[in-house]
Amino acid sequence: MPLIHVTLFEGRSVEQKRDFAEQITKVASDTLQCSPDSVDVIFEDVKRSDWATAGRLHSDNPA
Secondary structure, eight states: OOOOEEEEESOOOOOHHHHHHHHHHHHHHHHOOOGGOOOEEEEEEEEEEEEEEEETEESSSOO
């Protein structure tokens, strides 16, 4: 059972997440030769103020 954990900045629409989940499920099931029913996708939305790269919060960077 593949579990795909997707962490991204908050703000994506439900439609975007739905489309991504459908697409990644198809690729995973085709590549891993498993049933789409066995593929799980978990989305974790993170605020820009809770994510830093190179020691700088993304909320401090221009969008």
